[in-house]
Structures are given as structure tokens and as C-alpha cells.
Amino acid sequence: MRTSATLADPLPTLDGWAADRMPIRPFGPGRYLVCGAELIRTALASTTRPFEARAATFGAVADWVPGADHSRPVNAALGRELDRAWQAVQDDAIRTELTASREPWPGALAGGYLRLFGEQLFPGLPAAGHQALRDALAASDGLDRTGSALRRFRGRLAHSRADAALHRWAAGNGGALPEALRATLGASDDVALALHGLVGAVCRAASMVAAWTVLLDRGWRPGTPAGTVLRPRESPASAEHRVREALRLWPVAWQLARTVTEATELGGVDLVPGDRLYLCTYLLHRDPDVWSEPGEYRPLRWDRPPEGYKSRYLPYGFGSAACVGSRFVNQVTARVVACSGVLDDRGLLVVDPEPVFGSLLAPPVVRPVPLG
Structure with a gap:
């Protein structure tokens, strides 16, 4: 199991840190892991000073600062387009996509999301452009699980082709989404980078949340x-509550980063410019003062959420720099989970049993198989 925080064995280490409940701790030169609720909210509320944010979706766009005044029209436009896209897809199409799935999850689910929503998001994008997006998304799948230089090179090449396809589409498309992006970002290459980042972030995150939910529904622990076949189980909880609980227990955005831009103090710790804060929602969501049996998958707890949970449940961040796709991911995933009954005649074979604490918290790799 690997992690971008360079922990040798992250799951036992994180669970040990959950037990001692230090709100902020150093774990390397200039690096601090933060799990105290108020400290996390304080850091997330800042997007420039004293703590700077960088959004993965727009990370390649020069001078882009999440939460800044100029970013709000873009976020609003993206939110509208994502809402429109998921509302346009019928449940029968979701069931068909799930039934056709034979490849390992979560990668196959990410490709399915792109097939379902790509036409709505990018009307008029040529078939070659859609293929470039699918290739780039497939190249991203599993990168956290391998150190292969060749695979990373192929990933960069696939992403470059996808950027080029979106650049051509954005330059010639006069629809609401590219116009809103151009008004803020200007150059078509920045529009392409933003759109590509959005597709990758939303499709990968949504696929992982869906996979986590279905795995937990089937009793994964x-x-x-490897080799275990996870079988369908009845759940009395709603799809929405199952998704919320999966995000509580295994938040895909398991740590959110901020860079210190000026000397300041947080939780009694003196920080200097260049220090990095890793705001750990994995630990925040397991606070025993709020959650009973915090390590257990209990979707019915959302029928009556515990007092004080809102400050300790931040699966998509908080404030002006919160994830623009959060509503899309939650609502689309709930629909996918509600439609997952079409898989009641299949098991999920565990192929790679370990979660990966990388840029996203990726679930174990499973493959749909017929039940004998």
C-alpha cells in the first residue's frame, strides 16, 4: 500500500494516529498532518494567505487560485453543466453500462461515466476526441499502483492527445461551457487543460466512490x-445514505493540501513559508466523539446524523475552494448504486486487495464475475 505522504505502511499508521488523536503533528521536514476539526476548517478557509490552495482540476492552469473572485463564474458554469449532464442520462442507460461491465473496477466504472456523460458535456466533440479522452482516463487508472516509468510516459502521451482534442473543440465551440471558461481563462489551451482536469477528477472520483459503496455493501473489510468473491447483500439503507457512509469511512479526497505562504501559527505550531499541511479527512471522519463505531460501515446512522457531524464530515473540502463536482459525484453515484441491483447475479472478485492512499484514496481492484 502506497501513499503520497510517504508513509511506509499508511493504514496501520493512520489508525494509530487516530487512537492518539493529536490535532496536528509533524511527519517530515516542513510537513504536517492535520486532523483536528477546527484546524482543518481554519486551513481550508484560506486559499491564498496564510495558506494557499491549488485545485487538481485547474492545477495546470497558470495563476489559477481556487476560491478567488475570478474563479466563481467558472465554478458556477461547471456546476450547471455537470448538473445538466447527469439529469440528461436515463437510469436504463446506467443499468446497461453496469450490465456490460466486464473489466476491473474502479477503472471500468470511470470509463462508464465518461461514456454516459461525455456526449452531454462535450456536444459535437468528434469520435476521435472522445477516444482520446477515454485513452487518457484509462492511462490515469492505476498510476498510483505502479512505479513504471513506461506507464507514466504513456499516460503523459495520452493526456497530451486528450488536451489537444479538447483544445480544438473549445476553440470551435460556442456553447455556454467553453464561453464561460474562455471569459476567465482566456487561451483555448487553458480551457482544454481545465476541461481535461475536470473530466479526470470527476470521472475518477465518481468511479471510486461508487466502487467503495458497492464493496462495502457487499461486506468488504x-x-x-485476493481471490475472495464479494456477494450481493440486502441493505435497508437508501442509496444516498450508503454513499454518504462510504465517503465518511473511505473518503476519496482523504487528504487536502495547503502550502504556507507567510509565517503563522496553527494549533500551537509555528509554521513558516513553504511548509505543507496535509488535512486528513480520513482521520477527521473517524472521530469517536462524534461517530459511534467510527470504523464500521453503518449507513443507517445517516437516518439521524450525530450532533456536531457537520464540522467533522468534509468529503469534498470546505469553503470557497470546495470541490466543484461534489454535487455531481454524490447524486450520480447514488443513482449508480440504486441501479446496481442489476449485478445481483454477479460477484466481485477481489484482484488487488489493498486500498491505495495516493492522490485519491483508491479502493481495492475487483472484477465482476458470474455467480455459480
């Missing part, structure tokens, strides 16, 4: 070995 840490330590479940």
Missing part, C-alpha cells in the same frame, strides 16, 4: 484477501 480491510484484510479481505
